[in-house]
Amino acid sequence: MSAPIIRSLAELNALTQSWKRAGETIGVVPTMGALHDGHMSLVRAAKASTDRVIVTLFVNPRQFNSPEDFAKYPRTELADAALLGPYQVDALFVPEGGEVYPEGHSTTVSVAGISAPLEGAHRPGHFDGVATVVTILLNMTRADRAFFGEKDWQQLQLVKRLVADLRLPVEIMPCPSVRAEDRLALSSRNQRLSPEARVKAAALPAALFASAEAISQGKDAAETLAEARASLETRGLGPVEYLEICDAETLGLPRPGAPARLLAAVWLDGVRLIDNVAVRLG
Numbered sequence: 001m002s003a004p005i006i007r008s009l010a011e012l013n014a015l016t017q018s019w020k021r022a023g024e025t026i027g028v029v030p031t032m033g034a035l036h037d038g039h040m041s042l043v044r045a046a047k048a049s050t051d052r053v054i055v056t057l058f059v060n061p062r063q064f065n066s067p068e069d070f071a072k073y074p075r076t077e078l079a080d081a082a083l084l085g086p087y088q089v090d091a092l093f094v095p096e097g098g099e100v101y102p103e104g105h106s107t108t109v110s111v112a113g114i115s116a117p118l119e120g121a122h123r124p125g126h127f128d129g130v131a132t133v134v135t136i137l138l139n140m141t142r143a144d145r146a147f148f149g150e151k152d153w154q155q156l157q158l159v160k161r162l163v164a165d166l167r168l169p170v171e172i173m174p175c176p177s178v179r180a181e182d183r184l185a186l187s188s189r190n191q192r193l194s195p196e197a198r199v200k201a202a203a204l205p206a207a208l209f210a211s212a213e214a215i216s217q218g219k220d221a222a223e224t225l226a227e228a229r230a231s232l233e234t235r236g237l238g239p240v241e242y243l244e245i246c247d248a249e250t251l252g253l254p255r256p257g258a259p260a261r262l263l264a265a266v267w268l269d270g271v272r273l274i275d276n277v278a279v280r281l282g
């Protein structure tokens with residue numbers, strides 16, 4: 001049995017109201033579809049900690065800064081619903097664009113600071129689109145808990161900030177990155193890699209884990225990252241848009257004693273890959 005698809009907010013409201021009346025908790029897993037095991041780990045976490053689980057599937061036009069990327073984004077709704085079947089989620093919410101952004105919609109949610117560097121610098125407007133749609137989806141689903149993957153580390157920190165700043169009554173639940181055997185982080189866009197490029201892609205997590213390890217052993221960070229960048233580009237992963245160490249929470253400069261994160265975005269075979277790992281600075 002496939003997951004039950006709900007398309008209108010009225011139908012969703014009827015469900016969430018009855019669940020709330022019964023005192024049940026609601027978990028939401030926001031996605032853009034083309035589901036894989038990374039998404040399923042979020043669904044499992046939601047099932048384990050809330051009474052009702054809604055998966056949302058909405059390819060949000062406002063977070064795509066490239067019309068080509070939006071057009072090429074994989075859309076596999078029926079397969080997604082089938083894949084969710086065994087998890088017995090309560091609803092797969094696939095809103096029409098008009099439900100999310102009705103005529104006259106004029107509000108943009110913008111999170112200053114966190115949205116500026118890295119992804120924000122390379123995908124102008126992306127995080128305003130994410131912050132706006134996440135706020136709308138959290139409100140539409142009346143979720144008590146929302147599950148986000150660490151693969152999109154900057155997005156996760158942005159959502160945490162947004163929920164704290166707007167006092168939204170929802171708990172953000174981070175979920176670790178799910179990786180393939182060669183440690184490439186699973187991602188819907190990986191489908192667009194040719195078989196040869198898919199093999200090469202493993203160089204990205206390899207470079208991140210090796211650099212983080214070397215830096216935590218005391219090797220100079222700037223030198224390590226310069227070597228990693230050169231080695232990625234030699235293997236055909238390039239351009240490297242960024243390969244940087246940031247404060248894990250603010251995404252600003254690393255602060256002494258605070259957790260740090262090594263984050264990267266690289267192009268391969270016309271596909272943009274992102275990844276991140278923890279790093280301990282001396």
Ligand SMILES: Nc1ncnc2c1ncn2[C@@H]1O[C@H](COP(=O)(O)OP(=O)(O)OP(=O)(O)O)[C@@H](O)[C@H]1O
Pocket residue numbers: 030031032033037038039041042147148149150151152175176177178179185186187188189190
């Ligand atoms: N490999 C993964 N491990 C854990 N969480 C993941 C993974 N891939 C995606 N997610 C999470 O799933 C949620 C929905 O992500 P999304 O639908 O954009 O999928 P995606 O695979 O990240 O696609 P893409 O990066 O190609 O847009 C996000 O919270 C994201 O962080």
Ligand SMILES: CC(C)(CO)[C@@H](O)C(=O)[O-]
Pocket residue numbers: 030031032058060063130133134152155
């Ligand atoms: C959180 C999200 C579903 C908002 O469109 C998207 O950015 C994603 O899939 O990570």
Ligand code: BAL
Pocket residue numbers: 063064152155
């Ligand atoms: N997974 C993050 C959504 C995006 O790339 O637009």
